[in-house]
Amino acid sequence: MSQISIKNVWKEYGDVTVLERLDFEIQSGEFCVLVGPSGCGKTTFLRLLLSMEPITRGEILIDGVRIASEPARDRGIVFQRYSVFPHLTVLGNAMLGVELAEAKFSGHLFGGKRGRARNAATEILGRVGLGHVLNHYPAQLSGGMQQRLAIAQALLCQPKILLLDEAFGALDPPTKAQIHSLMLELWKDRGMTVFMVTHDLDEGFSLGTRVIEFGKVRRDPQAPDAFGATLVRDVDLRGQTDKERHQSLASWERNTKSPSVVDMLQRGRN
Numbered sequence: 001m002s003q004i005s006i007k008n009v010w011k012e013y014g015d016v017t018v019l020e021r022l023d024f025e026i027q028s029g030e031f032c033v034l035v036g037p038s039g040c041g042k043t044t045f046l047r048l049l050l051s052m053e054p055i056t057r058g059e060i061l062i063d064g065v066r067i068a069s070e071p072a073r074d075r076g077i078v079f080q081r082y083s084v085f086p087h088l089t090v091l092g093n094a095m096l097g098v099e100l101a102e103a104k105f106s107g108h109l110f111g112g113k114r115g116r117a118r119n120a121a122t123e124i125l126g127r128v129g130l131g132h133v134l135n136h137y138p139a140q141l142s143g144g145m146q147q148r149l150a151i152a153q154a155l156l157c158q159p160k161i162l163l164l165d166e167a168f169g170a171l172d173p174p175t176k177a178q179i180h181s182l183m184l185e186l187w188k189d190r191g192m193t194v195f196m197v198t199h200d201l202d203e204g205f206s207l208g209t210r211v212i213e214f215g216k217v218r219r220d221p222q223a224p225d226a227f228g229a230t231l232v233r234d235v236d237l238r239g240q241t242d243k244e245r246h247q248s249l250a251s252w253e254r255n256t257k258s259p260s261v262v263d264m265l266q267r268g269r270n
């Protein structure tokens, strides 16, 4: 489990400010959901958490220590589009992450290490419901099965923090519901801190212990890229029953102002 501290984080690409003044903490073991309009910087934020991008200003600490400048095994990610390799079997795909982490140059493990990686992969694939298709190739799997494989790949490196970037967005509702249950089980069993980006508020309010929204509060009509998004809403759902979660979602939706109203308020402020 890991506590994440976001301290006055900014992300700029040249003159474009994507994120600004992000300042919040995520407690160990939280299931934190991140929502916000398209293009507001949600994926960029995950990339900062993964150290795939440098932070322009500010810092991110995990358990009080500034995050490493390069991606590390303590942080895993699952993307929306299946990030599996078509030429490898299910078992080969699952083992690949461990092989690349433990044999950086050759990408292959041998002997006892390979046996241990195979056992670990077989175990986790059984856990995500793919134990019966270890020798299948991704093209032989449904979208939901491919996404289970991507989850298994991420979990095999035993991340303390798991990032989900619209990971379930392409799935049909019944498959999505199954993967939600699986995700909640895995999150509870493994005590991970989960950070999930989604556009689906039902999903966010049913899975999360907390829902955070990014959005722009400062705008310059002459320079649309001058200001970035920041944290605009933060709802704690810990301990809520399903009924209370529905009420929290309804209240969130009631409080969501239409873009035109936000723009009017904004113009008044500028």
Ligand SMILES: Nc1ncnc2c1ncn2[C@@H]1O[C@H](COP(=O)(O)OP(=O)(O)OP(=O)(O)O)[C@@H](O)[C@H]1O
Binding pocket: 013, 016, 018, 036, 037, 038, 039, 040, 041, 042, 043, 044, 045
């Ligand atoms: N390498 C880059 N150089 C310049 N601008 C970038 C770069 N990467 C992302 N951006 C810009 O950062 C902004 C935020 O993009 P990002 O993908 O993080 O948004 P998002 O909230 O995840 O969007 P969506 O919900 O549509 O996935 C976009 O305007 C994008 O064009």
